[in-house]
Amino acid sequence: AQSVTQLDSQVPVFEEAPVELRCNYSSSVSVYLFWYVQYPNQGLQLLLKYLSGSTLVKGINGFEAEFNKSQTSFHLRKPSVHISDTAEYFCAVSPFYGGSQGNLIFGKGTKLSVKP
Amino acid sequence: ETGVTQTPRHLVMGMTNKKSLKCEQHLGHNAMYWYKQSAKKPLELMFVYNFKEQTENNSVPSRFSPECPNSSHLFLHLHTLQPEDSALYLCASSQDLASSGNTIYFGEGSWLTVV
Numbered sequence: 001a002q003s004v005t006q007l008d009s010q011v012p013v014f015e016e017a018p019v020e021l022r023c024n025y026s027s028s029v030s031v032y033l034f035w036y037v038q039y040p041n042q043g044l045q046l047l048l049k050y051l052s053g054s055t056l057v058k059g060i061n062g063f064e065a066e067f068n069k070s071q072t073s074f075h076l077r078k079p080s081v082h083i084s085d086t087a088e089y090f091c092a093v094s095p096f097y098g099g100s101q102g103n104l105i106f107g108k109g110t111k112l113s114v115k116p
Numbered sequence: 117e118t119g120v121t122q123t124p125r126h127l128v129m130g131m132t133n134k135k136s137l138k139c140e141q142h143l144g145h146n147a148m149y150w151y152k153q154s155a156k157k158p159l160e161l162m163f164v165y166n167f168k169e170q171t172e173n174n175s176v177p178s179r180f181s182p183e184c185p186n187s188s189h190l191f192l193h194l195h196t197l198q199p200e201d202s203a204l205y206l207c208a209s210s211q212d213l214a215s216s217g218n219t220i221y222f223g224e225g226s227w228l229t230v231v
Contacts, residue, residue: 042224044159104220108158
């Protein structure tokens, strides 16, 4: 079975400051890793994903994440945030074939609030 | 903009009502999903369909009944719901199953309130 832990439920930051949203996962099999963003009153939109290869993944809107296998982490970072980045961010994992077919396991989400 | 369209966006229903949520994807995908998002729990997968066939039912109560007439359309039929079923119901699709590393694309959701 897999699980995802997002340690921070809320992260307030000032505009133009850097931000890191933490994500740790637990799995007995190899997984694919995802970050999704949900703006108010909208569905989820993919920010980035890690399938294989370079452990540093770049996504949309200037976000990037680094996969650390030894620490089972996939933290999301942005060097300078904007007001428009205010949203809820979800980390998710999906097991390789052999695991639960079609299942994307989500963390509880982190609400990023960017203040002027 | 989204390639996954959900209707209605908001629904209020009594516990004895029967209603349906509709989802349509315009992306040519083969897999479709229903997720439940409530305030107190992480996003929960409810059902998975692949090429119109249900491949996963995540122990969902029978008062929720999915229907997938073709690869582009997915319904969630609702009957005799409970107030705790009030939540945002998200439809999603992907080219193939998520276990292949495929990106899942979400609709904007249907807000359901059960009174």
